[in-house]
Amino acid sequence: MSIELADVENIAHLARLHLSDAEKQEAAKSMSNILGLIDQMQSVDTANVEPLAHAFDAVQRLREDVVTETDHRDELQEIAPETEDGLFLVPKVIE
Amino acid sequence: MIDSGLAQISRALADGKVSSTELTQDYLKRIATENGDLNAYITVCEELALSQAKAADERRSKGEAGAFTGIPIAHKDLFCTQGIRTSCGSRMLDNFIAPYNASVVERFNAAGAVTLGKTNMDEFAMGSSNETSFYGPVKNPWDRSRVPGGSSGGSAAAVAARLCAGATATDTGGSIRQPASFTNITGLKPTYGRISRWGMVAFASSLDQAGTMTQSAEDAALMLNVMAGLDTRDSTSSDVPVENYSATLDRPLDGLKIGIPVQHFSEGLEPAVEQAIRDAIAEYEKMGATVKEVSLDNSHLSVSAYYVIAPAEASANLSRYDGVRYGYRCANPVDLEDMYKRTRSEGFGAEVKRRIMVGTYALSAGYYDAYYIKAQKIRRLIKNDFQKAFGEVDVIMGPTSPHTAFPIGSKNDDPVKMYLEDIYTIAVNLAGLPGISVPAGMVNGLPVGLQIVGRDFAEAQLLNVAHKFQQITDWHTQAPGK
Numbered sequence: 001m002s003i004e005l006a007d008v009e010n011i012a013h014l015a016r017l018h019l020s021d022a023e024k025q026e027a028a029k030s031m032s033n034i035l036g037l038i039d040q041m042q043s044v045d046t047a048n049v050e051p052l053a054h055a056f057d058a059v060q061r062l063r064e065d066v067v068t069e070t071d072h073r074d075e076l077q078e079i080a081p082e083t084e085d086g087l088f089l090v091p092k093v094i095e
Numbered sequence: 096m097i098d099s100g101l102a103q104i105s106r107a108l109a110d111g112k113v114s115s116t117e118l119t120q121d122y123l124k125r126i127a128t129e130n131g132d133l134n135a136y137i138t139v140c141e142e143l144a145l146s147q148a149k150a151a152d153e154r155r156s157k158g159e160a161g162a163f164t165g166i167p168i169a170h171k172d173l174f175c176t177q178g179i180r181t182s183c184g185s186r187m188l189d190n191f192i193a194p195y196n197a198s199v200v201e202r203f204n205a206a207g208a209v210t211l212g213k214t215n216m217d218e219f220a221m222g223s224s225n226e227t228s229f230y231g232p233v234k235n236p237w238d239r240s241r242v243p244g245g246s247s248g249g250s251a252a253a254v255a256a257r258l259c260a261g262a263t264a265t266d267t268g269g270s271i272r273q274p275a276s277f278t279n280i281t282g283l284k285p286t287y288g289r290i291s292r293w294g295m296v297a298f299a300s301s302l303d304q305a306g307t308m309t310q311s312a313e314d315a316a317l318m319l320n321v322m323a324g325l326d327t328r329d330s331t332s333s334d335v336p337v338e339n340y341s342a343t344l345d346r347p348l349d350g351l352k353i354g355i356p357v358q359h360f361s362e363g364l365e366p367a368v369e370q371a372i373r374d375a376i377a378e379y380e381k382m383g384a385t386v387k388e389v390s391l392d393n394s395h396l397s398v399s400a401y402y403v404i405a406p407a408e409a410s411a412n413l414s415r416y417d418g419v420r421y422g423y424r425c426a427n428p429v430d431l432e433d434m435y436k437r438t439r440s441e442g443f444g445a446e447v448k449r450r451i452m453v454g455t456y457a458l459s460a461g462y463y464d465a466y467y468i469k470a471q472k473i474r475r476l477i478k479n480d481f482q483k484a485f486g487e488v489d490v491i492m493g494p495t496s497p498h499t500a501f502p503i504g505s506k507n508d509d510p511v512k513m514y515l516e517d518i519y520t521i522a523v524n525l526a527g528l529p530g531i532s533v534p535a536g537m538v539n540g541l542p543v544g545l546q547i548v549g550r551d552f553a554e555a556q557l558l559n560v561a562h563k564f565q566q567i568t569d570w571h572t573q574a575p576g577k
Contacts, residue, residue, distance in 0.1 A: 008452070015410060015455040016417075017448055018436035026445075027452055033511050034453055040399045041469050044476070051471030052478060054301050055287045055527025056551075060330060075194040081424035088419050091428050 115165030164207030187442035197294025215249030244274030269520030276544025291326030354488030371536030410454030
């Protein structure tokens with residue numbers, strides 16, 4: 001399986017990455033190599049195998065529906081790039 | 096004293112032969128001399144360390160000290176530390192000061208441990224050589240032209256060069272065991288879920304596991320005693336009861352059944368490394384263990400499956416780095432999309448971007464079944480192989496890595512070459528099992544590690560098996576020349 005430049009551009013957009021032309025060329029080459037490695041999986045017939053998402057068959061633990069968290073807004077916003085009046089600021093989305 | 100192992104230091108503190116303040120000052124002095132060249136620490140927290148040491152000494156004088164009170168350690172720089180930068184080896188988090196402590200850090204603080212600093216690592220733990228760090232490569236203390244392994248290369252080098260008594264680390268595909276092997280230390284990756292992931296910067300959540308890097312198995316037991324246990328803030332934290340891992344180290348090994356996977360002694364394994372591993376296994380036979388071959392039929396597919404599953408999980412986990420709430424943000428974004436894209440492109444290094452791309456591709460429409468579901472099916476086959484083997488044997492042994500530490504810069508031309516570094520370790524993460532790498536010999540002056548893999552939650556047995564080997568060999572006591 002080889003990856004073309006158009007594929008790289010599409011994936012980069014989905015991943016919200018901006019790649020330079022040189023980076024795109026490099027990505028096409030290295031991703032093709034990596035997919036070559038990954039494609040070795042196709043050598044095994046897994047038609048009747050159940051996928052394993054997680055090493056253990058654990059079930060989600062539940063807890064009482066009570067408030068356990070306290071307000072940490074100020075500490076959390078102290079490390080944010082830009083805030084105002086308790087809000088995170090981003091470039092204008094709606095004119 | 097600071098050349099001694101953690102357990103010896105613990106005893107010396109208990110006997111009043113040394114104070115935590117003295118130890119901490121000595122380590123800080125050595126770090127000041129050595130770290131410039133080794134680059135094992137990203138951040139050294141002198142002020143915090145000295146105040147924790149003072150508190151530990153006071154606690155001891157009141158008769159309230161535990162086994163870990165006053166012991167100076169280092170944390171891999173992906174465990175959140177309140178008030179101290181947690182960079183994860185990335186420009187993205189170069190300015191990130193966590194507002195809280197990771198569960199692991201909380202536990203060590205409560206035990207009275209001293210935090211000397213935060214150790215270098217591959218960016219977001221993605222790498223096998225510590226060369227992808229934003230803060231530059233770490234040097235191997237055994238040969239400074241070589242890598243210490245990765246991703247926990249800083250923790251490994253810091254323990255090997257005696258710049259701390261022990262270090263925390265994480266292992267997603269081999270990131271504790273392979274650097275332990277390359278630097279002649281003992282590296283334990285416990286069972287998935289044994290130690291809380293809360294406050295650990297996430298890479299691949301179904302594989303990430305915290306563990307220990309120390310001089311010996313006895314030292315590792317002391318660290319695990321602090322770290323292991325249920326934490327409801329981590330939804331996959333296990334409630335399997337915790338043992339006293341120091342209590343069973345000396346159990347005799349008569350009748351222990353050791354499995355040798357044929358696939359881990361095949362092509363690609365350096366002959367001198369194979370010889371060292373076979374010699375180590377022969378020592379176990381002298382102690383009354385029996386050895387038989389086992390087969391892990393699908394182990395050759397573990398790297399392939401891992402490089403779908405881990406990048407897929409990483410691409411989802413790392414979507415949180417958007418320049419909005421914390422971490423790096425690009426300058427003068429023109430709109431939201433420009434901010435996301437430039438923040439991520441400027442904040443992440445090449446290997447992280449590569450893995451995000453691979454993961455995004457594997458999860459994208461049209462490829463999900465062929466890659467992601469297929470990889471999960473292979474993951475089941477790999478787990479089944481181990482279950483079958485553990486029906487016949489108690490532990491599985493083999494080399495941690497097919498060779499010794501390689502020169503810095505020698506494997507950077509093709510990512511696949513670097514990915515194959517973890518050929519013997521990755522399957523263990525996919526199956527969620529505990530594994531340990533133990534110093535087992537030298538080839539041309541470079542360390543060789545023996546990997547021992549156990550059943551789910553068999554950490555006490557693994558440490559017992561490793562400790563008995565360290566009672567009759569002295570590989571683990573060897574330190575690099577200054």
